[in-house]
Amino acid sequence: MGVEKKILVIPGDGIGQEVTSWGLKVLKTIAANYHHSFTFEEGIMGHVAIEATGDPLPEETLQKAKNSDAILFGAIGHAKYDNDPTLKVRPEQGLLKIRKELGLYANLRPIKLFDELLEASSIKPEILRGSDILFFRELTGDVYFGEKKRTEDRNTASDLMIYHRYEVERIARKAYEAARTRRKKLCSVDKANVLEASRLWREVIQEVAKEYPDVETEHMFIDNAAMQLIKDPKRFDVVVTGNLFGDILTDEASQIAGSMGMLASASVGDKVGFYEPIHGSAHDIAGKGIANPLASILSAALMLDISFGLKTESQRVIKAVEATLRQGYRTMDIANKHTENDFIMGTDAMGAKVL
Amino acid sequence: MGVEKKILVIPGDGIGQEVTSWGLKVLKTIAANYHHSFTFEEGIMGHVAIEATGDPLPEETLQKAKNSDAILFGAIGHAKYDNDPTLKVRPEQGLLKIRKELGLYANLRPIKLFDELLEASSIKPEILRGSDILFFRELTGDVYFGEKKRTEDRNTASDLMIYHRYEVERIARKAYEAARTRRKKLCSVDKANVLEASRLWREVIQEVAKEYPDVETEHMFIDNAAMQLIKDPKRFDVVVTGNLFGDILTDEASQIAGSMGMLASASVGDKVGFYEPIHGSAHDIAGKGIANPLASILSAALMLDISFGLKTESQRVIKAVEATLRQGYRTMDIANKHTENDFIMGTDAMGAKVL
Ligand SMILES: CC(C)[C@H](C(=O)O)[C@@H](O)C(=O)O
Numbered sequence: 029m030g031v032e033k034k035i036l037v038i039p040g041d042g043i044g045q046e047v048t049s050w051g052l053k054v055l056k057t058i059a060a061n062y063h064h065s066f067t068f069e070e071g072i073m074g075h076v077a078i079e080a081t082g083d084p085l086p087e088e089t090l091q092k093a094k095n096s097d098a099i100l101f102g103a104i105g106h107a108k109y110d111n112d113p114t115l116k117v118r119p120e121q122g123l124l125k126i127r128k129e130l131g132l133y134a135n136l137r138p139i140k141l142f143d144e145l146l147e148a149s150s151i152k153p154e155i156l157r158g159s160d161i162l163f164f165r166e167l168t169g170d171v172y173f174g175e176k177k178r179t180e181d182r183n184t185a186s187d188l189m190i191y192h193r194y195e196v197e198r199i200a201r202k203a204y205e206a207a208r209t210r211r212k213k214l215c216s217v218d219k220a221n222v223l224e225a226s227r228l229w230r231e232v233i234q235e236v237a238k239e240y241p242d243v244e245t246e247h248m249f250i251d252n253a254a255m256q257l258i259k260d261p262k263r264f265d266v267v268v269t270g271n272l273f274g275d276i277l278t279d280e281a282s283q284i285a286g287s288m289g290m291l292a293s294a295s296v297g298d299k300v301g302f303y304e305p306i307h308g309s310a311h312d313i314a315g316k317g318i319a320n321p322l323a324s325i326l327s328a329a330l331m332l333d334i335s336f337g338l339k340t341e342s343q344r345v346i347k348a349v350e351a352t353l354r355q356g357y358r359t360m361d362i363a364n365k366h367t368e369n370d371f372i373m374g375t376d377a378m379g380a381k382v383l
Numbered sequence: 384m385g386v387e388k389k390i391l392v393i394p395g396d397g398i399g400q401e402v403t404s405w406g407l408k409v410l411k412t413i414a415a416n417y418h419h420s421f422t423f424e425e426g427i428m429g430h431v432a433i434e435a436t437g438d439p440l441p442e443e444t445l446q447k448a449k450n451s452d453a454i455l456f457g458a459i460g461h462a463k464y465d466n467d468p469t470l471k472v473r474p475e476q477g478l479l480k481i482r483k484e485l486g487l488y489a490n491l492r493p494i495k496l497f498d499e500l501l502e503a504s505s506i507k508p509e510i511l512r513g514s515d516i517l518f519f520r521e522l523t524g525d526v527y528f529g530e531k532k533r534t535e536d537r538n539t540a541s542d543l544m545i546y547h548r549y550e551v552e553r554i555a556r557k558a559y560e561a562a563r564t565r566r567k568k569l570c571s572v573d574k575a576n577v578l579e580a581s582r583l584w585r586e587v588i589q590e591v592a593k594e595y596p597d598v599e600t601e602h603m604f605i606d607n608a609a610m611q612l613i614k615d616p617k618r619f620d621v622v623v624t625g626n627l628f629g630d631i632l633t634d635e636a637s638q639i640a641g642s643m644g645m646l647a648s649a650s651v652g653d654k655v656g657f658y659e660p661i662h663g664s665a666h667d668i669a670g671k672g673i674a675n676p677l678a679s680i681l682s683a684a685l686m687l688d689i690s691f692g693l694k695t696e697s698q699r700v701i702k703a704v705e706a707t708l709r710q711g712y713r714t715m716d717i718a719n720k721h722t723e724n725d726f727i728m729g730t731d732a733m734g735a736k737v738l
């Protein structure tokens with residue numbers, strides 16, 4: 029008996045367009061092989077949506093999103109806005125709004141190295157081997173959503189870094205639950221020696237920790253965490269942190285996985301699950317057909333597992349990625365500079381190999 | 384003809400006590416050998432000051448600081464406060480207050496690898512070799528100093544991330560001036576795709592950039608910067624960023640220098656210069672006599688150069704550190720796990736070798 033699911037696909041900007049088509053093809057193939065009925069719709073968001081409608085998250089896309097079971101997203105952003113900080117309407121507003129509207133408060137970012145990519149990282153293999161970290165990044169609070177102000181003379185600008193107890197509590201619980209199924213270690217990252225929001229964060233984690241006496245809790249300052257992550261990634265199991273610190277640490281942690289092009293993420297909360305690569309729109313390589321489709325494919329795998337509970341199907345996708353890597357197929361970003369045994373290929377060739 | 388200088392020494396907390404005595408001894412030795420007249424005073428700050436006076440920065444220390452030409456500082460912080468986020472009086476308040484009171488708005492953190500330590504890092508030698516980054520971290524603004532609030536029910540906490548145009552301008556100029564004397568590349572790090580304070584930051588950098596057409600300017604998002612720093616550290620020359628992002632990036636960058644125990648920093652602004660290791664009070668190893676004194680010694684070298692203009696003397700100290708490393712002497716944190724040619728020693732033995 030297959031399952032019936034409605035999936036919204038939002039390719040977004042830049043390489044989002046190229047890579048998301050492969051996540052989609054993988055979902056279609058899984059549906060066909062395992063007799064599930066997935067129906068797909070497409071939505072626009074980001075720069076492409078601003079160009080088409082003036083709005084980075086058109087109402088139509090938002091409605092489709094609310095009516096779907098899960099969303100496969102690509103990437104967002106465009107150099108035009110990065111170069112002109114005075115523009116009022118910006119692609120990223122679409123992503124932030126959909127996160128908020130769908131109540132996607134927990135962003136899961138699993139960082140795990142495929143053995144085949146041990147050499148692709150700038151970090152030494154002996155430091156990396158065996159690393160397996162699961163980040164829980166809070167996704168609908170913090171300085172991302174606090175009030176933004178600009179004085180009339182435009183000379184002063186501010187953003188409010190703010191957390192409420194319930195926001196910390198709910199992400200803490202999710203992280204602790206996950207830690208229980210893993211190596212039973214949780215590291216909470218904050219800057220409690222300077223920030224009041226971090227002191228609240230730490231207080232709440234300390235309280236929730238009492239409900240999970242079987243999990244070992246550690247508190248770490250963000251500056252130290254940014255260092256330890258590179259120095260000794262194996263010391264981490266589950267990491268839970270705020271929106272801004274999570275943004276920084278998970279991008280940094282991409283070096284543990286060999287490349288950003290390998291990392292998928294799941295955002296969950298109220299009901300709909302949202303799946304996306306952690307990489308950005310990468311305008312420097314967009315349209316060239318060289319982007320790594322694996323993060324989008326692995327995002328599809330996360331969707332199968334987390335939103336649909338289809339563990340066998342999810343594992344099947346991950347195994348296909350592993351097999352492809354084992355055979356030496358690589359996109360540019362994960363090519364091994366030291367050996368000549370790799371076959372370097374573009375987005376579509378790589379996607380086809382996995383399929 | 385020697386110079387006459389008044390130096391305030393503030394060892395602070397934890398390993399600050401152990402390592403700062405070596406920075407001090409180096410300054411005394413330089414004074415003797417080069418016929419300078421340095422007079423030294425000592426001040427308390429941090430947890431030790433709270434214990435003694437109830438105040439993390441006693442008025443007496445602040446007055447001595449204002450009357451000195453330069454300050455050699457150790458470290459700040461204590462596990463007691465880290466474990467209890469509800470405590471009102473905290474060691475770090477002393478450090479933040481002295482930075483503000485002395486107008487130390489520019490924190491310079493040079494990251495340069497001593498060739499002898501190529502193997503001590505978790506990053507591959509071929510990625511590291513030749514890295515040489517100079518960070519300018521803004522030090523008296525940002526979310527560190529914006530208004531902090533806690534609601535009466537204690538369930539909501541906030542810190543204001545705020546920047547004023549003049550704050551960005553003055554640090555930008557310092558960074559551009561330095562870039563001119565180096566490889567003429569400046570990378571400004573922000574999160575302008577999300578934060579209003581970062582959009583102001585980026586606007587001001589773009590304006591100041593026009594005054595330095597000979598310097599190549601690049602803007603990078605903090606998440607990407609945290610990744611690039613590990614992936615390809617050689618791409619950076621001068622990096623300028625805000626207080627919080629600078630805190631995170633420079634700790635992370637310590638892995639480029641092999642160990643945090645190697646990194647010195649200079650904070651400058653209005654008049655007095657303030658010199659400190661970038662490492663913290665490290666309570667886990669405090670009192671054991673195993674901390675690396677080189678960051679304190681290199682902080683003394685920075686003082687000689689930046690505050691006193693004594694370039695020869697400063698170079699003499701750096702050469703002594705290099706020679707010590709070349710002979711294979713190491714503290715634990717920089718020991719090479721792969722060879723047995725190192726002589727591992729404690730704080731005092733290492734300091735004595737440099738002397
Ligand atoms: C595009 C940007 C708004 C976004 C963020 O900062 O959250 C991205 O960096 C991410 O991590 O998903």
Ligand SMILES: CC(C)[C@H](C(=O)O)[C@@H](O)C(=O)O
Pocket residue numbers: 221222251459460475478630661663
């Ligand atoms: C101790 C702490 C307040 C301080 C900071 O965050 O500025 C430290 O981490 C530093 O980098 O000097």
